[in-house]
Amino acid sequence: MVTLAPAAAGNWRDITRVKAAETQREWVADAAYYLCLSAYDGLWRSYAVQDDDGAVVGHVMWAVDTDDGSHWIGGLVxxxxxxxxxxxxxxxxxxLDLWEREEPSLSGTAYREAALSVAPDNEGALGLYRSLGFVETGEQEDDEVVLRRPRS
Structure with missing residues (x-):
């Protein structure tokens, strides 16, 4: 249904055209901001989300927590x-499938757990992540609740 392609010279403009729904803009930044984090912060890796026709329909980024080795999902729009x-x-x-297949060759860190954080009032995102096996841990990242999912 979707493929992931690393952000690169050939797709970054399409990624910047991705716009969240008006009702979600309090919880997510513009895709261009996430691209800048990936390009200049040195931690995150941005990916274009492409549909079956190759059109860019979204953005997601990921990083590895250097303290515990967990793989974090961020910037999903x-x-x-x-x-x-x-x-x-x-x-x-x-x-998740990418990490199962490719790690540790992508980051140098074995994939053992996925993690993410969500605003506690973002019920749509919480429902999605819970339905995919993510569980709230009691941790907080800034003002967001942390959810984790062990490797299958």
């Missing part, structure tokens, strides 16, 4: 025009 089609769910599954 599906374009407002394409929401409600299961693309967010498919993106998370594709990222």
């Amino acid at each position: 599906i374009d407002a025009e394409r929401q409600g089609q299961g693309l967010g769910r498919a993106t998370v599954r594709a990222l």
